[in-house]
Amino acid sequence: MRWKPYFLSIFSTVLPASALAAPATQPSTPDAMNQKIRDLETRIDQLESKQNASAAEDQATIRKLNADAESHSQLLSAGSFTSSYNPDVGFLLQSEDGNFAMHPSLLLQARYVADYRNRILPGQGGVTNKQGDDTQDGFELTRARISLDGNVLSPLFTYYFQIAQDASMKQATLLDVYAMYRIGTQSPLAIKVGQFKDPAWHEQNLLESHLMAVDRSLLSALVGGGELDRVQGAAIIYDQDRERGQIAVHDGNNGLNTPWYGPSGIGGGVVADAGMTPTNWGASGRGEYLLIGDRDPNFNPFYEYDQFSARGAKQNILVTGGGFDYSESGANKLVMHTVDAQFNSTTGWGLYGAYLGSYRNYYTNRGVKSGSYYDSGFLVQAAYLVTSKFEPFIRYDYTHLDGHADPGIIQDKANEITLGANYYLLGNQAKITLDGTWLPNGVPTDVNYLDFLQNNSHNEFVLRAQRQLSL
Numbered sequence: 001m002r003w004k005p006y007f008l009s010i011f012s013t014v015l016p017a018s019a020l021a022a023p024a025t026q027p028s029t030p031d032a033m034n035q036k037i038r039d040l041e042t043r044i045d046q047l048e049s050k051q052n053a054s055a056a057e058d059q060a061t062i063r064k065l066n067a068d069a070e071s072h073s074q075l076l077s078a079g080s081f082t083s084s085y086n087p088d089v090g091f092l093l094q095s096e097d098g099n100f101a102m103h104p105s106l107l108l109q110a111r112y113v114a115d116y117r118n119r120i121l122p123g124q125g126g127v128t129n130k131q132g133d134d135t136q137d138g139f140e141l142t143r144a145r146i147s148l149d150g151n152v153l154s155p156l157f158t159y160y161f162q163i164a165q166d167a168s169m170k171q172a173t174l175l176d177v178y179a180m181y182r183i184g185t186q187s188p189l190a191i192k193v194g195q196f197k198d199p200a201w202h203e204q205n206l207l208e209s210h211l212m213a214v215d216r217s218l219l220s221a222l223v224g225g226g227e228l229d230r231v232q233g234a235a236i237i238y239d240q241d242r243e244r245g246q247i248a249v250h251d252g253n254n255g256l257n258t259p260w261y262g263p264s265g266i267g268g269g270v271v272a273d274a275g276m277t278p279t280n281w282g283a284s285g286r287g288e289y290l291l292i293g294d295r296d297p298n299f300n301p302f303y304e305y306d307q308f309s310a311r312g313a314k315q316n317i318l319v320t321g322g323g324f325d326y327s328e329s330g331a332n333k334l335v336m337h338t339v340d341a342q343f344n345s346t347t348g349w350g351l352y353g354a355y356l357g358s359y360r361n362y363y364t365n366r367g368v369k370s371g372s373y374y375d376s377g378f379l380v381q382a383a384y385l386v387t388s389k390f391e392p393f394i395r396y397d398y399t400h401l402d403g404h405a406d407p408g409i410i411q412d413k414a415n416e417i418t419l420g421a422n423y424y425l426l427g428n429q430a431k432i433t434l435d436g437t438w439l440p441n442g443v444p445t446d447v448n449y450l451d452f453l454q455n456n457s458h459n460e461f462v463l464r465a466q467r468q469l470s471l
Contacts, residue, residue, distance in 0.1 A: 090429075090471055101150040107209055109143040111167075111466040113451040117442065118459040124410065126446040126454025136453065140167040142215075142466065143208060145175070156182040160196075168227070168448040174257055175230065180237070188240030195232045198225055198253060199246050199286040200323030202340050202354065203379075209428045209470040210307035212350070212383055212393050213435050215450050218416040218443065219377040219397040223272045223356040225325070225336065227449045230256040231284060232264075241295060244302055245287035252279020252327040253334065265329055267367030270406055270445040272358035272375035273336065275368025276329045286323035292343075293317035305342055310350040310385050311427065318343045331363035348385030350393075354378065360405070373402035392421040401444065410456035411441050429470050437462045 081100075083093045094101040114137035122131050147162035162176040178194025197205055201224045203216055221227065233250025253273055255264035265277035293301035293315045301317040304310075318341065325336040340354035357376040362368060377400060383393035395418040403412035420435025439462070442455035451462055 098155050099151070099153055101155075103149050105145075105147040105149070106469070106471045107143055107145040107147075108141070108469045109208070109466055110139070111142040111214065111451070111464055112139050113137060114463040115451060115453055116461045117453060117455040120455050120458070121410070124454060124456045127448075128453060142167050142449070145208075147176075156185065158182075166449065173228075175228070188238050190237040190239070192235040192237060192246075192248075193233075195230050195255075195257070196235070196248075198229050198231050198284050198325055199235065199248060200284050200325045200336060201225060201338055201356070202286075202288075202321055202323075202342070204229065205286075206306060206308070209468060210309070212308040212381060212391075212422070213395055213418050213420055214433050214464040214466045217379050217395065217397045218414055218439075218447065218450060218452065219354075219356055219379050219399045221447045221450060222270065222399050222401065222414065222444075223336075223358055223375050223377050224338070225253065225273065226271065228256050229254055231282065232258070233282075235284075239302075242290040243287070245285070247285045248283065250282050250284065252276070252282040252329065253284075253325050253336070255279065265327065268406070269367070270401065270409060272360070272401065273327075273334055274405065275360060275362055275366050276327055276332060276334050277366055279327050279329045282325060282327035284323070284325045286321060288319055288321040291318040291320060293319075304344050307428070308342070308350050308352055308381065309383060309391060309422070309428075310344040310346075310348050311388070311391070311424065313344050313346045313348075316343075316345045329364075329366060332366060333361045335359045348391075350381075350383040350385070350391075352379070352381045368405050371404060373405040375399075375401050375405075389424045390421065391424070392419075394419050409444050411444055413441055414443055415440050428468070431468050433464075433466045433468065435464055437464070 080096050081093060082096065083091070085091050090103060090105055092101065092103050114135070116135045117130070118133055120131045120134055125131055125134070128134065128136065143164065143166045145162060145164040147160065149158065149160040151158045158180045160176055160178055163172055164175050165172045174195070176196055178192050178196045180190050180192040182190040199205065201220065203220050204224055216227070231248060231250035231253060232255045233248055235246045235248035237246040238244065251258065251260065252264045253276065254266055258264045263278040265279040266274055267277050268274055288302070290301055295301055299314060301315060302319070304313055304317055305319045320341045322339040323337065327334045336358045338354060338356045340352070343349070343351040355376070355378045357374065360368070360373045362370050362372070364370065377398050379395070379397035381393065381395040383391055385391045397416045399414040401409060401412040403409045416437060416439055418435050418437045420433060423432045425431060439452065439460040442458050442460045443452045444454065444456055446452065446454045451464060452460070
């Protein structure tokens with residue numbers, strides 16, 4: 001529609017002739033009136049041009065939005081990314097070509113604990129500072145952890161990231177963050193760089209959701225590096241046929257979230273790696289060999305080895321392993337070591353045994369006086385899968401600490417006897433664990449994450465009930 005004639009007709013109809021006349025001071029002439037009309041027409045042309053340009057821009061924007069929406073629709077319909085959920089794996093988002101994958105995980109463990117200690121000696125009550133007979137009980141959110149793993153750019157380039165807010169922590173903590181690159185699709189070698197678990201210990205290497213008892217053993221806490229033993233460095237990994245292993249070079253044991261110049265290791269204490277701070281450097285290694293079982297493209301026995309339970313066992317497997325950690329702090333040297341074996345059967349039996357040792361040769365007092373010390377212990381564990389949902393177990397471990405390293409230790413021998421059972425609501429994703437532990441000699445120090453309180457030389461009984469959700 002043309003605006004000019006329409007507008008002029010309205011203009012001439014609405015305004016009287018006197019309104020179109022020039023001011024009294026300027027005589028009205030035909031030329032002046034024609035100039036005003038031309039000016040008015042020019043203004044109308046400008047408005048019309050702007051309106052047409054705006055309409056064209058609107059049409060272009062609409063076409064762009066439609067094209068963008070269509071491209072996204074084609075991307076989704078083409079199936080470039082797929083999502084799936086498997087109870088044994090969890091939620092997985094993956095590109096169609098497999099070059100990108102993301103697997104988020106969540107672990108929640110809520111626990112009820114009742115602890116009874118008998119005849120606590122003065123000054124030996126640990127964090128509660130009790131003496132005589134004492135009973136403590138209550139609830140806690142033992143572990144709340146979020147992790148993310150997957151691959152980027154290629155299936156050969158993988159990553160892992162985990163943060164935690166556990167009951168034993170004052171604030172959220174970065175536990176693991178590393179990247180790993182496999183040399184080739186047919187190569188057994190991979191390179192890992194970042195912060196990760198010290199590879200020496202089998203029990204420590206298992207995911208918390210894949211343990212048999214409510215938690216790891218007292219032996220592991222006192223001799224095997226403890227719950228949060230991480231190292232920062234680089235590792236070479238080998239995994240093929242019946243053999244699996246890795247060698248790592250790092251900043252020294254117990255280097256969780258420390259800078260390169262920082263105080264990794266720990267100072268004084270009862271545990272077998274006390275007196276090593278700050279560490280200068282370290283090296284760790286572990287090797288494992290499949291004695292019984294067959295590996296093929298559709299089945300990897302080491303996946304079953306990465307849990308204590310025989311749930312889902314497709315073959316009888318027997319794996320032996322050994323590991324070490326060597327760390328230096330100035331002239332002080334620490335060598336931690338282990339050998340172990342695990343058997344899982346299709347009939348429901350899960351058996352595990354391990355020996356742990358720690359040798360310290362100290363020339364400088366860094367929380368532990370100069371001298372040579374040796375701490376050691378062993379563990380045996382048996383479980384039987386009565387049904388697909390019910391699995392009772394028993395565990396015994398013995399720890400002998402070198403009392404000369406810490407003269408304050410009244411009892412340098414610790415026995416842990418644990419009896420319990422797992423009820424699997426949905427495998428390891430949802431299970432209930434109940435266990436009871438008897439410590440005939442007590443425990444020489446508080447071990448918070450195990451819910452053990454210090455009580456040298458006398459009885460301690462601990463009842464733990466835990467509900468686990470692992471997605």
